[in-house]
Amino acid sequence: MIAVENLNVFFGHGQTRNHAVKDVGFTVEKGESFGLVGESGSGKSTVLNCISGLLTHWKGRIEIDGVRLMQTRNMAFCRKVQMVFQDPYGSLHPRHTIDRTLKEPVKIHRLGDANNRVARVLDDVGLGAKFRFRFPHQLSGGQRQRVAVARALILDPEIILLDEPTSALDVSIQAEVLNLLQDIRREKNLTYILVSHDLAVVSHMCNRLLVMNRGKTVETITRNQLKSGAISEKYTTQLLVAGKGYDRTAIDQFQDFR
């Protein structure tokens, strides 16, 4: 369903030019949940922004359902591909009620039946009608992220790009939101690309994952490989150790992979 080949992204000019994504490639099947993992600055969110069209100065090839995407995106693309962002506090318009936030895409895409759609997606994400006319600041972080998911779902997309959707949430809320995302995917047969630096989150959510470091592909592994520790690359092993928590002796042995 999604194919990315030789994706390259540069930021800046001259001496400050930074090669942020280097020849990255992967494929994602329909209904699959695919993870992009790496430490901060590895380029995983940049890949997601290229697919969503938020970044336009990329080189390479991105295809969705066999159709090659150009740099700009049309309205049909927005209906097919939606995105959920990291910050539940910042990703909702602060002066719009939930109702207005959810109705806006329906209006833009002239889908009609806005009231029923809003009610349906709020139910889908486990928020009732009582939240409909509240402002984002009147909701908790978890509730806001549910609204962000509802906002993505309201256009009935086939693909959802998840950019660290739980990293800004309390640990207690994280599992709740992840389970919700899992249920929705199964129910609606959605395709996910999930970006995270947390291997536990990715192994919970994704069948396969691509490990990235400094803009490059390290390896593509399956969830089973990750769980059994059958990993060939040292960087992935190191990431796995780092994900288990603070360990002074382990950190002393860490290498800088360039």
Add this chain to the structure above:
Amino acid sequence: MSELLIRTRPIRTLKQTVRILVMVATTFLGLLLITFLIGRIVPIDPVLAVVGDKASPQVYEKARIAMGLHLPLWKQFLIYIGNVVTGDFGTSVLTANPVIDDILRVFPATFELAGTATVIGILVGIPLGIFSAVKQGSFLDHVTRVIGLFGHSLPIFWLGLMALMLFYVRLDLLPGPGRVDFFYEGIVTPVTGILTIDSIVAGEWEIFRNAVYHLILPASLLGYYSSAYLLRMTRSFMIEQLRQEYILTARVKGVKEWKVIWGHALGNCAIPLITVIALSFGTLLEGSVLTETVFAWPGLGLYLTNSLLNADMNAVLGSTIVVGAIFLGINLFSDFLYKVMDPRAR
């Protein structure tokens, strides 16, 4: 929970209103105290200013008692508060009119000038600030930055003189100092005191045109000063908003880019911008002293300058209180708008 909210909202609003009123009253009292103390500290004898330096000691003493200056300071202050609250700022030594009458006569001219300048500032500064933020680091951004820097750095009286020399003396494109050509003066009966409006009300289109011509140069200069400030502030607010994730959300929703900028981002910038515009307007009301002097604009600034030069303390302190009260009112109004526009502030 919603019922509880509905029940507690009027109480909360009442508490907020009382808090605001107390804050305003305290600030105004502080303003009165400062102006009162200034009136007592400055080395100008208010009695001498009234009776003249050739008056006999008996006349001098009589006048001092009549002005209440023999009373203890706290009593004088209470009388001062009572007078100010009832609009009595005393009599101007220079014009022999009650100061409040003088202020009401000259203030509309300042309001007309500052108001027009603010409109120019908004129309020029805000769009340029938006373009500058959207095209950050571009040639346009650098150009607007230089324009803004000049607007902040160049003394306005110097700019005024240069503008008069160029557009009035050399090119003869615009009229010179004054609010209107002298042969039009006194023809229009003041209704609002704002000449451009009064001339329309009176159907005097020739005077209206002349008044607009006279307004162009000083209002453009003050407008430039205001737009330079608004440009920088708009740019910085917009850059901050454009970095927020709700902007990315709007883009992935399929919102057109112009609507993302002018609707979503600017809509949220509008809240702090209201305060900035209000403060800029207040600054123009009090800060157009030099511009009014250079352009012989018969407003509060010129009145204040003449009063200062003639040690007319009643007029100086009266004008100061009026400007301070207007500033307080503007702040109050911008706070009110803030609450109306931003649900988070309610």
